[in-house]
Amino acid sequence: MATDSSRGGAQFGPKLNVSAWVPPTILLFALLAVWAGLSGLGVLDSFFFPSPQKVAGTLLQMSTSGELATALTATLGRVFLGFALGASVGVVAGLLMGESAFLRTLFDPWVSALYPLPKIALFPVLVLFLGVGEQSKVVIIALAVLFLTLINTMSGVQGISPLYFDVARNCGAGRWQVFRRVILPGSLPSIFAGLRLALGMALLMAVAVELVTARQGLGALLWVSWETMRTDKLYATLLVVSVVGWSLNAGLARLEVWAIPWREHR
Amino acid sequence: MLCCKGVSKTFPSPQGDVEALRQVDLCAEAGEFVCLIGPSGCGKTTLLRLIAGLIPPTTGQILCPTENGNSPIRTSLVFQEGGLFPWMTVLDNVAFGLEMLGVPRPLRKKQAMDFLAQVGLEAFLHHFPYQLSAGMRQRAALARSFVTGAPVLLMDEPFASLDTQMHWILEEELLRIWREHRKTVVYVTHDVDEALRLGDRLLVLTARPGRICYEYTVPQEYRRSAVGKNETWKQEVRQEIWQLIRREVERSLARS
Ligand SMILES: Nc1ncnc2c1ncn2[C@@H]1O[C@H](COP(=O)(O)OP(=O)(O)O)[C@@H](O)[C@H]1O
Ligand SMILES: [Mg+2]
Numbered sequence: 001m002a003t004d005s006s007r008g009g010a011q012f013g014p015k016l017n018v019s020a021w022v023p024p025t026i027l028l029f030a031l032l033a034v035w036a037g038l039s040g041l042g043v044l045d046s047f048f049f050p051s052p053q054k055v056a057g058t059l060l061q062m063s064t065s066g067e068l069a070t071a072l073t074a075t076l077g078r079v080f081l082g083f084a085l086g087a088s089v090g091v092v093a094g095l096l097m098g099e100s101a102f103l104r105t106l107f108d109p110w111v112s113a114l115y116p117l118p119k120i121a122l123f124p125v126l127v128l129f130l131g132v133g134e135q136s137k138v139v140i141i142a143l144a145v146l147f148l149t150l151i152n153t154m155s156g157v158q159g160i161s162p163l164y165f166d167v168a169r170n171c172g173a174g175r176w177q178v179f180r181r182v183i184l185p186g187s188l189p190s191i192f193a194g195l196r197l198a199l200g201m202a203l204l205m206a207v208a209v210e211l212v213t214a215r216q217g218l219g220a221l222l223w224v225s226w227e228t229m230r231t232d233k234l235y236a237t238l239l240v241v242s243v244v245g246w247s248l249n250a251g252l253a254r255l256e257v258w259a260i261p262w263r264e265h266r
Numbered sequence: 267m268l269c270c271k272g273v274s275k276t277f278p279s280p281q282g283d284v285e286a287l288r289q290v291d292l293c294a295e296a297g298e299f300v301c302l303i304g305p306s307g308c309g310k311t312t313l314l315r316l317i318a319g320l321i322p323p324t325t326g327q328i329l330c331p332t333e334n335g336n337s338p339i340r341t342s343l344v345f346q347e348g349g350l351f352p353w354m355t356v357l358d359n360v361a362f363g364l365e366m367l368g369v370p371r372p373l374r375k376k377q378a379m380d381f382l383a384q385v386g387l388e389a390f391l392h393h394f395p396y397q398l399s400a401g402m403r404q405r406a407a408l409a410r411s412f413v414t415g416a417p418v419l420l421m422d423e424p425f426a427s428l429d430t431q432m433h434w435i436l437e438e439e440l441l442r443i444w445r446e447h448r449k450t451v452v453y454v455t456h457d458v459d460e461a462l463r464l465g466d467r468l469l470v471l472t473a474r475p476g477r478i479c480y481e482y483t484v485p486q487e488y489r490r491s492a493v494g495k496n497e498t499w500k501q502e503v504r505q506e507i508w509q510l511i512r513r514e515v516e517r518s519l520a521r522s
Contacts, residue, residue, distance in 0.1 A: 185353035
């Protein structure tokens with residue numbers, strides 16, 4: 001049994017693995033160097049591919065002027081608000097539908113019918129009712145998030161081994177105790193899988209609707225850069241969008257490791 | 267004392283009803299160790315779930331006769347994979363049954379630690395199940411089933427997924443704790459030798475729908491003797507039960 005003790009301890013959290021991130025970083029810098037070199041030699045058209053120095057300079061200028069901060073705040077505000085609304089409704093509804101066969105039969109047809117509909121297609125309808133302001137944007141993000149979290153949460157509940165329900169009930173657990181001590185923790189891995197998909201989707205939706213209607217936000221910045229032929233700005237903004245997407249995902253991954261200490265995280 | 271009288275169970279299903287058990291009569295004295303053997307799919311798990319009150323029988327009764335009438339039976343279940351909640355620490359898992367009984371936190375913690383010490387897991391209280399070996403998980407499951415003080419222990423092939431050495435060690439562990447606390451045990455296995463090592467009495471179930479078709483009481487002097495000792499008495503009964511089970515397995519294969 002002594003040999004098993006090495007498996008214990010609080011070794012949670014992702015392990016830093018040097019060999020996993022050094023080669024990609026080298027590759028990244030190599031590509032940047034090739035890009036800079038080709039731009040310098042005039043091989044790349046500076047309109048379509050402005051040099052990395054130029055893009056970096058624009059990025060710096062955009063951040064000092066406050067343009068970037070304004071856009072980031074607008075986009076992140078919509079993402080977080082829409083995500084919080086959609087995810088809270090989606091998780092709660094998913095848990096209830098997973099738990100209750102009656103609620104499942106009642107709402108499943110609606111969920112199955114509406115889930116495959118690309119939510120962005122509803123945007124014109126929402127604008128019709130809510131106007132082009134913040135509301136329609138937040139609601140469309142919330143809708144997309146809601147379905148992803150609901151479906152994942154529900155399937156998480158239904159995927160819990162019947163064994164655990166037997167054990168809990170054998171110990172005398174009532175419905176509420178089963179919910180709190182079995183269903184809630186048991187579906188957590190699926191809930192987080194849904195949240196990660198949904199957060200990516202929230203950013204996608206935010207940028208998409210901003211491209212169309214917003215005056216502020218990263219999507220609006222992308223569109224304006226295109227309209228004004230500022231390709232350096234376009235690339236700088238794209239870079240910011242992808243960093244935002246990566247950070248959101250990484251943040252949620254950390255939260256997951258913290259919230260599910262009982263699972264082996266790789 | 268635990269009594270199943272004429273218990274049948276039929277599961278309704280869209281492809282036609284599944285008759286899992288037919289007219290099972292099973293009685294166990296208080297403190298008796300009964301082993302149930304039968305081909306897979308014959309309704310062994312179903313019978314345990316019926317006794318545990320998790321599902322109602324289609325016909326028949328499951329009783330616990332006492333001086334003052336029939337009382338509900340308190341049972342604890344142990345499954346092949348232990349059934350520890352992955353999201354609770356070993357200590358919380360073992361204390362869960364007490365928590366559901368309303369035992370206050372300090373007391374249930376103390377009792378759980380007591381039983382975990384009895385199975386040699388005192389150093390693993392705050393580990394999660396994934397951090398334990400399969401054998402350790404089954405020890406924790408044993409501790410959990412004994413801690414609530416339920417008089418009837420229902421075990422569904424509890425050690426079947428362990429390797430042979432660990433299997434034997436845990437059998438001894440089980441017997442040691444059982445001798446101390448004397449519960450009525452219904453122990454499901456598909457291994458005749460295991461049943462002969464552990465039980466006071468063996469019951470053989472037929473292929474589905476399961477009925478009890480054979481009963482063997484282990485002679486007093488041979489019960490739970492140390493492994494490797496006095497094996498000759500087993501030859502005949504082992505042979506006989508194997509014949510029966512083979513017939514039943516073939517019957518169930520021929521039908522499926
Ligand atoms: N909840 C259930 N619903 C429908 N059929 C079931 C259910 N539980 C068990 N069965 C069926 O009852 C039969 C007996 O199952 P089980 O008790 O698990 O057998 P064993 O434990 O002996 O292998 C099987 O045919 C199984 O498919
Ligand atoms: Mg079974």
